[in-house]
Amino acid sequence: MAVGLVAAAASILSSRLDLGAETLKLSLQVSDAMIAASLFLAAFFIRQIVDDRRQIAESEQRFRRAMEDSAIGVAIVGLDGRIVQTNPAFAAMLDYSREEIEAKTFFQITHPDDLQIGRDTMVSLKEGKIDSFHFEKRYLRKDGTPVWAQLAGSVIRDEESGRPLYLVSQIEDIDARKKSEARIAEAETRWNFALASAGQGVWDFNLRKGGTTYSATWVKMLGYADGELDGDPDRWLAMIHPDDRAIVDEADRAHLAGETPFFEAEYRMRHKYGHWIWILDRGKALE
Structure with missing residues (x-):
């Protein structure tokens, strides 16, 4: 009788051990699958982050290259008027080095009679009334002489809040054109005066x-x-x-x-x- 009970107990224990082993084996397989999936997802996201960073870096490099090689002036200006970054063409237009001009504000290099149009544009950009601008104004060269320029640009905003951060301007030297127009207008005025007098x-x-x-x-x-x-x-x-x-x-x-x-x-x-x-x-x- 006792021998039979011992045998039965041994049989039950053996079956439970077998069941535990199967469960453990299944658990290990599930764990391996989850680990593999996690590693795959981690690798995917890491690759995505790396690709995104590479694209951002390439985009920034293209922008810097285009800015550096541009034949016309380019300037990035803060909302306080501080000149954050310029390119060689803009610095050369005003006879400054880049270090010199980037230590100034646009107020300091703008003709006094044309300051208001810049201020008004800045206010409109800050208030969201406009996202881009286009106008003509006079800058001041390093020696104080004025130079006419045509500006076109837009505002850079924070992606999440939409808050304006900087202004990017393309600045074309139109001084020769303006002087030519003034000479033509003056000559036409003299000519008309002479004809009218006669x-x-x-x-x-x-x-x-x-x-x-x-x-x-x-x-x-x-x-x-x-x-x-x-x-x-x-x-x-x-x-x-x-x-x-x-x-x-x-x-x-x-x-x-x-x-x-x-x-x-x-x-x-x-x-x-x-x-x-x-x-x-x-x-x-x-x-």
Whole structure:
């Protein structure tokens, strides 16, 4: 009897040991699978982080390269006006070294008469009214002389909060263009003054675009106010006396064909009040 009980107990214990071993084996297999999955996920995320960092580094490197090699000025400016970073083109435009210019604020290198447009733009960017800007202003070179520039840029914001951090500006030197425009305007003013003083009017017909412009003296000779005549060339032709149109047409044809050095014709034009006045018209076609 006792021997039978011992045998039964041994059998039960053996079966439980076998069951425990199977459970342990299964647990170990599950643990191995979980560890493998964890390692796989860890490797995936590490690879993703490495790829993201590499892409960010490559993007930053491309930006730095583009900024350094740009033929026009580039500046990164803080919201307090502090110049954070510039490129060689901008420093050279104002005759500063990069170290010198990056120790200044944009207020210090801006012409006093143009400070307000920069301040207004800064306020609008801070308040979120605009995200980009485009305007012209004058900077001051190291020696104090002004230089005209055209600015275009945008604001860099914090990705999470949207808070503005910096301004990135592209700055093009347009000083030569501005000086040329000023010289042309001055010459035109002197020319118009001379013509007005001599009582001579001027009209200009654009052969490519088809529009006609008149000087104030020219329209006044015909009794009109400045701006009262439109640029329709047919209007000009309609004011020529019918008996004189053939003379004008022939003078125009001969000059455009290169047969005469300039256009010249005497003809009558209708005054605003209906009577006819004689005109001596001289001109030259320009390319």
